[in-house]
Amino acid sequence: MVVSIKKETDEVQLQNLVEWLKSLNLEIHRSEGEFETVHGLVGGSLARALSESGKHEIYGFDINRSSILAAKLVGAIKDELNEKTISECDIIFVALYPKDTVEYICNHAPLIKKGAIVADCGGVKRTVCDPCDSPQRRYGQQNSGKVGFIMKTVRVSASKEYDVIIGSGIINSLGENCVELFGKCRAIVITDSNVAPLWLDKAVSSLKAAGIDVVSFVFPAGEESKNKETLFEILEFMAENRLTRTDFAVALGGGVTGDITGLAFSLYLRGIGFVQVPTTLLAAVDSSVGGKTAVNLTAGKNLMGVFAQPSLVLCDTNTLGTLSEDVFADGMAEVIKYGVIFDKELFDNVKNGISDILEDIIARCVELKRDVVAKDEFDKGDRQLLNFGHTMAHSIEKCSNFEISHGKAVAIGMVIAAKASYTLGWSEENCTEEIIEANKNNNLPCECNYSPEELFDAALSDKKRAGDTITFVVPKKTGECILKKISVNVLKEIAKLK
Ligand SMILES: NC(=O)c1ccc[n+]([C@@H]2O[C@H](COP(=O)([O-])OP(=O)(O)OC[C@H]3O[C@@H](n4cnc5c(N)ncnc54)[C@H](O)[C@@H]3O)[C@@H](O)[C@H]2O)c1
Numbered sequence: 001m002v003v004s005i006k007k008e009t010d011e012v013q014l015q016n017l018v019e020w021l022k023s024l025n026l027e028i029h030r031s032e033g034e035f036e037t038v039h040g041l042v043g044g045s046l047a048r049a050l051s052e053s054g055k056h057e058i059y060g061f062d063i064n065r066s067s068i069l070a071a072k073l074v075g076a077i078k079d080e081l082n083e084k085t086i087s088e089c090d091i092i093f094v095a096l097y098p099k100d101t102v103e104y105i106c107n108h109a110p111l112i113k114k115g116a117i118v119a120d121c122g123g124v125k126r127t128v129c130d131p132c133d134s135p136q137r138r139y140g141q142q143n144s145g146k147v148g149f150i151m152k153t154v155r156v157s158a159s160k161e162y163d164v165i166i167g168s169g170i171i172n173s174l175g176e177n178c179v180e181l182f183g184k185c186r187a188i189v190i191t192d193s194n195v196a197p198l199w200l201d202k203a204v205s206s207l208k209a210a211g212i213d214v215v216s217f218v219f220p221a222g223e224e225s226k227n228k229e230t231l232f233e234i235l236e237f238m239a240e241n242r243l244t245r246t247d248f249a250v251a252l253g254g255g256v257t258g259d260i261t262g263l264a265f266s267l268y269l270r271g272i273g274f275v276q277v278p279t280t281l282l283a284a285v286d287s288s289v290g291g292k293t294a295v296n297l298t299a300g301k302n303l304m305g306v307f308a309q310p311s312l313v314l315c316d317t318n319t320l321g322t323l324s325e326d327v328f329a330d331g332m333a334e335v336i337k338y339g340v341i342f343d344k345e346l347f348d349n350v351k352n353g354i355s356d357i358l359e360d361i362i363a364r365c366v367e368l369k370r371d372v373v374a375k376d377e378f379d380k381g382d383r384q385l386l387n388f389g390h391t392m393a394h395s396i397e398k399c400s401n402f403e404i405s406h407g408k409a410v411a412i413g414m415v416i417a418a419k420a421s422y423t424l425g426w427s428e429e430n431c432t433e434e435i436i437e438a439n440k441n442n443n444l445p446c447e448c449n450y451s452p453e454e455l456f457d458a459a460l461s462d463k464k465r466a467g468d469t470i471t472f473v474v475p476k477k478t479g480e481c482i483l484k485k486i487s488v489n490v491l492k493e494i495a496k497l498k
Contacts, residue, residue, distance in 0.1 A: 059085045065321020070354040073325055073443060086111045152363040156289060156370045158377045164289055164313040164366050166359050171202050171316035175210025181311050182248050182273050184211040188238055190261040191252040192221035195279050198322050203252050203277060215241045223402055226256045231295050234264040248273025254280035255287035262293030266308035274310045279319040281331020282407055285365035288313045290373045300461060307378055317359055325443060330407025332442040337410060338365045341388050344479030351438040385481050388473035389414030395458035399450040411444035420494040421474040426484060429477035452495040459491055
C-alpha cells in the first residue's frame with residue numbers, strides 16, 4: 001500500500017500513522033505538497049483530474065455528505081466511500097481533520113485493497129473549531145472537537161434583523177437557537193412527505209431536548225401542494241393545536257415548504273414566530289432568505305403571498321446530502337444566477353462545477369441576497385435583478401405544465417436572456433457561452449423545445465408585467481446586470497431569439 005500524506009497533517013499524528021503503517025510492513029511514500037490544488041473538498045481539482053484521466057475509479061469520503069454529492073455531480077468521484085466500496089477502490093481520498101484521518105485509516109485498514117492509494121487531502125480551507133471553545137457549548141459535542149467543522153453566520157437587516165446560520169450538522173442546535181429567540185414555548189414543524197422520513201426526527205429531537213413542546217404537520221411533497229388547500233389545512237391544524245402568539249413555526253424543507261409555511265405563520269393570529277430550515281440548495285441560497293412567501297392560485301404561480309421575514313434561518317448542509325442530483329442541480333442554477341448578476345468570482349467558482357467549500361458558496365449567495373434585500377425589501381427596484389433569466393423561465397415552466405422545474409427553467413432562461421441582450425446591443429460582453437458552459441457543467445439544460453409564440457404567450461401572463469412594459473434583467477457582462485424596461489413587443493423579439 002502507498003500512503004500519500006499531505007504536509008499540513010499534524011506532525012505527531014503523522015508520526016503515529018507512519019509508525020502504525022510500519023508495524024504492518026507496508027511501503028510508505030510521503031509526497032509533501034503534492035496535493036496543493038485540493039481545497040479540502042473531495043470534489044477538488046485533484047480528484048477531478050484523476051477521474052478524467054480515466055485510469056482510476058475514485059470514491060470519496062467526507063464528513064459533509066453534500067461535498068460528496070457535489071463531487072459526484074461534477075464527476076470528480078464515482079461514489080461515496082463506504083464499507084463496501086472501500087474494498088474495491090484504487091485511490092481513496094480522506095478529507096478529515098488530521099487526527100480523525102488517522103483514526104479513519106486505522107479503522108478501515110483491514111478493508112482496504114492491497115495496492116490502493118490512500119490520500120489525506122483534508123483541512124486546507126476548512127475552519128476547524130477549537131474543541132474547548134464556545135462552539136462546543138453552542139453546537140454540542142457532535143460537531144466540535146471531533147472533526148473539521150464549518151459554520152458561517154450572515155446577519156440580514158430588513159424590516160426585521162435575523163441570522164442565517166450555515167454549517168454541517170447544525171440541525172442539532174435548532175432547539176437551542178429557538179429557545180434563545182422564543183423561550184421554552186410550543187412549535188409546529190411543517191415539512192413535506194419526502195423530507196419527513198429523513199430529517200423530521202432530528203429537528204423535533206433538537207427542539208424537544210431544548211424544552212420546546214412540538215407538533216408536526218406533513219404534507220405531500222411537490223409544487224402541486226403549494227396551494228390554498230394545504231395552506232388552510234396548516235392554519236386549521238395550528239388552531240386545533242392551540243398555538244398562541246408566543247409560539248412559532250418551523251419550515252423544514254425546500255422552497256415549497258418555506259413559501260407555504262411562511263404564509264401560514266404570517267396569517268395565523270396575524271403572525272407568530274417563524275424559522276426557516278432549508279433542506280434544498282435552492283432554498284438555502286434563495287427562497288429561505290428575504291421574506292417572500294406565497295402559494296399558487298389556479299391562474300398562476302405565487303399569486304397569493306406576503307412579505308414576511310423569518311426570525312432565523314438555520315441551514316444544515318448535511319441535509320443537502322440526501323437530495324437527488326437533479327434537485328441539487330436546480331439550486332446550482334440559482335447559484336450561477338447570483339454569479340452572473342453580482343459576482344464574477346462566485347461564477348468562476350462554480351462554472352466548472354463546485355470548486356469551493358459548499359458552505360462558502362451558500363454564504364456568499366446569502367450575502368448577495370442580504371445586500372439586495374436590505375436595499376429593496378419590497379421588490380420595487382434592485383431586488384428585481386434577482387429575476388435574471390426569470391421572464392423566460394416562468395414561460396418555460398408554464399409551457400411545460402410545471403414538468404420542467406424552476407431551477408432548470410431559470411438555467412434555460414439565463415441563456416435566452418444573455419443571448420438576446422447581446423444580440424440587441426444591450427450587453428457590453430457576450431456571456432452566453434460562459435453561461436451555457438456553466439449550465440452544462442452543473443447538469444443543467446441550456447435550451448427548450450417551445451416555440452417563440454408559445455413562450456411569448458406564456459410571458460404575457462407574468463405577474464411582473466406592468467401594463468405594456470416588463471422589467472427585463474440584462475447582463476452587461478458576467479458579474480454585472482442592469483434592469484431595463486422593455487415593451488411587450490420587444491419581449492416577442494427576445495422569444496424569437498431563443
Ligand atoms: N420565496 C422565494 O423567495 C423563492 C425563491 C425561489 C423559489 N421559490 C419557490 O421555491 C419552490 C422551489 O423550491 P425547491 O426546488 O426547494 O422545491 P421543493 O421544496 O419542492 O423541493 C424539491 C424536492 O426536493 C425534496 N427535498 C427537499 N429537501 C430534501 C432533502 N434534504 N433530501 C431529499 N429530498 C428533499 C422535496 O420533497 C421535493 O420533492 C418553488 O415553489 C418556487 O416558487 C421561492
